[in-house]
Amino acid sequence: MAAAARRGRQRELGKAGWGWTALVAVVSIIYFFPVLWIILTAFKTRTDALAIPPKLFFTPTLDNFIGVFYRASISAGGAQETNFPLYFFNSIFIAGTSVLLALIVGTLAAYAFSRHPLRGNDTYLFIILTTRMMPPIVVIIPIFLMFRLSGLAGSYWGIILLYTAFNIPFSVWLVKSFFDELNPEIEDAARMDGATERQVFFGMCLPQILAGLAATFVFGLILTWNEFLFALLLTGVDTRTVPVAMARTLGGEVGVDYGLLAAIVTLFLIPIFFVTFLLQNQLLRGVTFGTVKR
Amino acid sequence: MAVVSAQQVTGERSAGGFWAWLMAPERRGPLLVTPALLVLFVMNIFPLLWSFGLSFFNYRANRQTVPTFEGLQFYQRVLTDENVWERFQTTAIIVGSSVLVQLIVGFLLALMFARSFPLRRILLMLVLTPMMLSFVSVGVFFKLYYEPTFGLVSWALNHFMDERFVLLATPAGAIAGIVFADAWMWSPFVMLLVLAGLVSVPKYLYEAAEIDRASWWRRFSTITFPYIKSLLLLAVLFRTIETFKLFDIVYIITEGGPGSATETIAVYVYRQAFQFFRTSQSAALAYIILFVVIVLTNLYLYAVQRREQEVT
Structure with missing residues (x-):
């Protein structure tokens, strides 16, 4: 083997x-x-x-x-x-923060699922995956009500937390598959030599899966960058993201201004294109959800 | 790897206290998992339970009236509603044809890129770009391309046709228009999956086949296909689940029309919830969708596990 x-x-x-x-x-x-x-x-x-x-x-x-x-x-x-500089900032800030948060929280969980299995490990993993597969339309009504009642609607925290929740499932699954590929015997050997858990995690496991973490980040960014439905319902004037602002330029008494819209699309494409180009090889790896062993 | 000295372990902190209890080795797993599960619970599972509750009460998000308990009435109403079944059929047609197109196009693209040649990285980026566009922009611009007077597609096709090309006016045309846009956007994703499978085929198998002078078809069916079979299955399931959510493109290109010919289940739920404010009914429908998704997810996991068995 x-x-x-x-x-x-x-x-x-x-x-x-x-x-x-x-x-x-x-x-x-x-x-x-x-x-x-x-x-x-x-x-x-x-x-x-x-x-x-x-x-x-x-x-x-x-x-x-x-x-x-x-x-x-x-x-x-x-x-x-216009407010477009703000919208661009919002998009970068919200997507970047939530994907990063999901990566951190997801990596911790993935490490536990891989190395310190809980009782009912697979059930937890299944529930986590289901939340990702679920059409957003299923939870949109209660989330809308929840945000309205708690005052989270229109705030950065609300939308960031929501996007984090969206990104956690595949962060967990993807990063777990990277941890699974490492050899636990080497870690045990290090523990025998007196390494603490923290040293094993930060010193041995994390450095080996850095490329995988990068892949997870890009993949999450592509999926979050263009999210529209929740952004439309849950962001306010100050936290509006570019896809929502883009959609708002559509309505007008003289019809759609295609030139203006195309300019926004082009500008909005540049950052994600650039990041993807830099991490292209990792993306190829990450998209398979770690099912291809190399 | 780093060899760590033993002195750091001994004499770290004294036993006792809440901190020590919390950091005990047997609690390590649960402790690390908690933040992720907490976020998921607040943002996904709790709203799900909430909408489960809503589906039993007569509630409208735009009214102040006190909700009344209705039991399973909304489920009954949804399940016996002919409109709902029609929307499921529409969704199935769109999902089925779109995934099929994505599979064929993605597979052909992957075959193209599964070797090294000059400028490969840059050309691959060109093909990957559609995936990075927002649904809104794909929707708006494909609508423009289909537009009978100014549209690029219509303009090109009018050279070959006698009558004016009006794609979105007929149900079949509207479905084709949506499928074309969606498949264009997501075939690169299937390509990435298939490419990963093609790349994982050990080279020595091809070398052996070459010595045996195996035909192209034989090499494909006995070496390549077994290696990408389960990844293809994975692609089909993942794209089916994702296309099932299809909302933005449909909403922008056709708004569900003509009539209700392209109204997918996601668009239907959105309409019920935010145009007609039938909150409870849409919650009940959402639960039926959830059931379908859980079945699909199980199939997906089955495919993943099979892939793992084959690879190891």
């Missing part, structure tokens, strides 16, 4: 040359085209955005990006700042 695992670790991808790159590039660009079109729309004027036949080549304009942050207003006498 160990030998097979080791051999599996030596696996290498088959090599292919530039010819294959060309083929994959064509398919990828076709697949990417709807996104590309959104990004192009962000640089178009209002007439260009809805031109028929569609314009692939046009004179680019930055008006839409300026429009995200400044709004022409007659009453204020010129340009007025």
